[in-house]
Amino acid sequence: MISQTISDFTTLAIASGGWMEMDRIYLQNRILGMIGETEFEEAENRLSSKTSTQLMDELVEVAKNNHIVGESLSEQEIFASQLMDFLTPPPSVVNAFFAQYYAKGPKEATDYFYDLCKTNDYVKTRAIAKNIDFPVETEYGSLEITINLSKPEKDPKQIALEKNTAQGNYPQCQLCMENEGYKGRANFPARTNHRIIRMNLDGESWGFQYSPYAYYNEHCIVLSEKHWPMEITKQTFDRLLKIIEVLPHYFMGSNADLPIVGGSILSHDHYQGGRHTFAMDKAPIEFSFSLNKFPDVTAGIVKWPMSVIRLQSKNKAELARAAHEIFAKWTVYSDESLDISAYSQDGTLHHTVTPIARKKEDFFEMDIVLRDNNVSEKHPDGIFHPHKDVQHIKQENIGLIEVMGLAILPPRLKTELEEVEKYLLDEENEMASYHKEWADSIKMNHQLIKENVNEVIQNELGQVFKRVLEDAGVFKRDEQGKAGFKRFIDTCLTR
Numbered sequence: 001m002i003s004q005t006i007s008d009f010t011t012l013a014i015a016s017g018g019w020m021e022m023d024r025i026y027l028q029n030r031i032l033g034m035i036g037e038t039e040f041e042e043a044e045n046r047l048s049s050k051t052s053t054q055l056m057d058e059l060v061e062v063a064k065n066n067h068i069v070g071e072s073l074s075e076q077e078i079f080a081s082q083l084m085d086f087l088t089p090p091p092s093v094v095n096a097f098f099a100q101y102y103a104k105g106p107k108e109a110t111d112y113f114y115d116l117c118k119t120n121d122y123v124k125t126r127a128i129a130k131n132i133d134f135p136v137e138t139e140y141g142s143l144e145i146t147i148n149l150s151k152p153e154k155d156p157k158q159i160a161l162e163k164n165t166a167q168g169n170y171p172q173c174q175l176c177m178e179n180e181g182y183k184g185r186a187n188f189p190a191r192t193n194h195r196i197i198r199m200n201l202d203g204e205s206w207g208f209q210y211s212p213y214a215y216y217n218e219h220c221i222v223l224s225e226k227h228w229p230m231e232i233t234k235q236t237f238d239r240l241l242k243i244i245e246v247l248p249h250y251f252m253g254s255n256a257d258l259p260i261v262g263g264s265i266l267s268h269d270h271y272q273g274g275r276h277t278f279a280m281d282k283a284p285i286e287f288s289f290s291l292n293k294f295p296d297v298t299a300g301i302v303k304w305p306m307s308v309i310r311l312q313s314k315n316k317a318e319l320a321r322a323a324h325e326i327f328a329k330w331t332v333y334s335d336e337s338l339d340i341s342a343y344s345q346d347g348t349l350h351h352t353v354t355p356i357a358r359k360k361e362d363f364f365e366m367d368i369v370l371r372d373n374n375v376s377e378k379h380p381d382g383i384f385h386p387h388k389d390v391q392h393i394k395q396e397n398i399g400l401i402e403v404m405g406l407a408i409l410p411p412r413l414k415t416e417l418e419e420v421e422k423y424l425l426d427e428e429n430e431m432a433s434y435h436k437e438w439a440d441s442i443k444m445n446h447q448l449i450k451e452n453v454n455e456v457i458q459n460e461l462g463q464v465f466k467r468v469l470e471d472a473g474v475f476k477r478d479e480q481g482k483a484g485f486k487r488f489i490d491t492c493l494t495r
Contacts, residue, residue: 002062003041006031008048009055009086015047016116017097018089027086034083035059036066052119053126056083074186081190082183084120091180094195107249110275113197114218117210120193124150124212132414136462140305140469141279143462144406147413150213172227175268177207196223199246201239215401215408216276222252223270230257230269232327232352237320240271240357241364245316250275253356255400260373260382261352261472263399272400279405280304280367281358289489294322299493305469305477306403307370307485312363319364326368327353329492338484339383340474341374350374354403369403372474386468392434393464398472407465417457424448424457438464 184190255263285300
């Protein structure tokens with residue numbers, strides 16, 4: 001009975017804190033009208049055993065049957081988002097609740113906000129659960145592999161709708177604060193149920209939100225109120241450390257600010273964080289050194305396939321200054337013997353960093369990952385980018401998340417690897433030709449049977465990701481590369 005579904009959904013809306021029991025009839029009538037019904041039958045006021053998303057699905061189905069909502073994905077998402085807005089208090093109320101919980105502790109505050117974003121389906125927990133993920137042991141620790149299946153594929157109706165929908169300039173991008181409460185359109189996601197926690201970072205207005213399609217636990221984004229491009233500056237290091245001071249149970253990092261080595265959105269300054277421990281977090285220091293200008297900061301090279309300097313200090317301000325010093329020195333450093341060039345002949349800058357901050361007991365910690373986006377005839381996609389022989393698995397930029405040891409692999413691999421498995425078992429298959437060399441090497445090195453082939457493929461996939469990270473490392477893990485890394489430190493940082 002749809003009236004009972006409406007009543008149960010209303011109960012959840014009232015429990016969210018944005019409404020009172022006096023609002024029940026009003027809410028029920030609003031939902032009734034939205035789904036195209038006119039009669040409300042007697043229903044029990046109760047807390048249903050169904051989840052918010054199950055109730056939402058039932059309401060959307062009735063709206064579809066009543067021709068209120070069409071068959072396209074965007075129409076259904078827009079409508080569902082409007083329904084879930086009833087389960088979401090207004091921004092001012094959400095921020096007030098967050099502040100009340102924060103008075104008890106930072107974890108209590110983020111627990112409240114994350115639970116809200118899951119309940120109102122802003123964080124797409126059901127879609128995220130479709131991802132394929134598994135660990136692979138390497139000499140650098142346990143790397144995490146994810147084949148990303150959470151974002152739904154577009155059907156022909158959706159593609160046609162997007163083609164016939166004007167692009168528009170509002171919001172300017174999907175990270176702008178103007179997304180909060182935005183209805184959405186065929187070519188822009190629904191954000192009616194979206195909320196942002198306001199943050200003041202040294203006098204600047206920033207926002208804290210969660211990622212709808214999270215790649216790890218409590219995957220969050222801190223974004224500038226202003227739509228300005230990403231840029232690594234001294235303020236970047238200050239902000240990252242300030243954020244983890246406010247949210248000490250989270251890590252916080254920034255993508256690099258240059259093409260090839262940067263993230264997918266460089267037009268809007270933002271950081272990413274969350275409550276997750278990556279393999280890089282646990283990687284040990286293999287070479288320690290002192291920064292003469294910063295006696296309160298300990299420093300060392302991390303045992304990691306990419307080139308990482310780890311800093312640690314109780315003094316937040318000095319740590320930020322030390323991080324900026326490393327960044328400044330790296331941006332102008334060249335070592336032609338290792339194909340490392342700071343500038344092109346026309347003066348184009350090629351060096352930047354990927355910084356990651358975290359709190360460990362009384363210490364602030366920051367990893368500085370050195371990045372270089374040069375290209376060459378041999379490596380036209382990037383000298384320190386996944387090379388051609390591994391691009392059949394991963395050809396996208398190596399961003400912040402991959403840097404730390406979590407591979408975000410494309411959804412095409414789900415079906416492609418199923419065909420690779422058939423090929424390895426000498427079964428009829430339609431394996432893509434670009435996987436053949438890799439598959440043949442697997443065949444040569446393993447005794448394959450039905451019972452072990454999946455495990456072997458997963459392990460080999462992890463070894464490819466390890467190679468991807470090694471490709472992205474500016475100072476390689478061989479003797480020449482290690483000597484070059486120490487040369488940079490001796491020349492630029494310890495004098």
